[in-house]
Structure formats: C-alpha cells, structure tokens
Amino acid sequence: MSLEARVTELESRLAFQDDTLQTLNDVLVEQQRLVDRLQLQMAALIKRHEEMQGQFQIEGEDVPPPHY
Structure with a gap:
C-alpha cells in the first residue's frame, strides 16, 4: 500500500470518527436536557x-378504618 493511499485511508477514518463523535455528543446533550427536564x-x-399528603393527613396512627 502506497504512502498516499495510507494517508487517504487515515484521513477517511479520522473524518468518520469526527462525525461519529459529533453525533454522539449531540445525542448526549439532548439526553442531558431531557434528564434535567425530568428532574424538574x-x-x-x-x-x-x-402538599396533598398534608391536606389529607390523619391525626393518629391508631385510627380505625372508616368501615368499623
């Protein structure tokens, strides 16, 4: 394999890897936005x-159920 062919192959691989890394980064950023929104x-x-639990809190622990 000639030197020129090897350099061309390496450039091609580098371009592919750069594109893959950018795509993965974009996905990661979007997922982080989603996680942040879900946390909020x-x-x-x-x-x-x-707040709702406080409104309907029963005063005692030993209060019988309503059917008794």
Whole structure:
C-alpha cells in the first residue's frame, strides 16, 4: 500500500470518527436536557404529593378504618 493511499485511508477514518463523535455528543446533550427536564418535573410532583399528603393527613396512627 502506497504512502498516499495510507494517508487517504487515515484521513477517511479520522473524518468518520469526527462525525461519529459529533453525533454522539449531540445525542448526549439532548439526553442531558431531557434528564434535567425530568428532574424538574419529578421535583414538582414530589412537592405536589407532599402538599396533598398534608391536606389529607390523619391525626393518629391508631385510627380505625372508616368501615368499623
């Protein structure tokens, strides 16, 4: 294999690897945005759940169920 063919092959591989790395980086950035958004939604849901739990909290632990 000639030197020119080897250099061309290496340049081709480098271009492919650069493109692959950029694609992976783009996917990673998008996934991080999604994770950040999901974390915010989860925090909001937890806060809402705690607020609702406070509204309907039963005073005693030994209170019998309503069917008794």
